[in-house]
Amino acid sequence: MKIIEIVQKHQPITGNDIADRLGCTKPTIRADLSLLTRSGILDAKPNVGYILNHKPADNPHDFSLFRAKVKDVKSPAVYVEEECSIHDAIVKIFLKDAGTIFVVDADGYLSGVVSRKDFLKSIMGNMNIHNVPVGVIMTRMPNIIHTHDEETVLQAAMKIMEHKIDSMPVVEEVGNNLYKITGRISKTTISKVFVEIGKNSGEWGVGSEE
């Protein structure tokens, strides 16, 4: 960015002088200067001018949560066995306040996923939800998008976006294509992390007031 280069060469430098060197007026660059100052890249010294902030530790922005691991933010998984009826799975979704429910086979390994719309489809298709097991309507392995403890939150969020899904099981691989479920990561988890990053950054004064 040009402003940073100018400050680097001529610091301390006033806003007016930066504007002069850019061939524009100060109001034109006011928003940029404010952003660069708030993000800790520039320091505004009263009556002196702008200087480059060389101390990253002073940078109020904390994006370290992007590097947090899935294991640090996952929530408990909600799952049923394949034989569970659609009705009972829906009841469990309400009781556990989940959106998506995971399905395990008789040995406890991940075998499927059922989303809210999967349930709605089964009801609109007049299925007998008391008799039909979730195994009939679930999306099956090996097509389940999953994550694991050591992946970063950002990698998990990218998978959720890329595959346009609401939720993923966190798994531990215990054999060839055999997975035990150890938790879940959902869009809600990602939203919570996003809010934490915003608060930690002190952006809009939220962090500093708490």
Ligand code: ADP
């Ligand atoms: P909804 O359909 O309620 O909006 P999703 O977008 O998560 O919820 O689900 C869309 C479709 O993708 C559904 O058919 C569901 O079975 C499937 N699905 C949901 N989560 C996963 C996942 N982790 N891996 C593979 N398929 C999934």
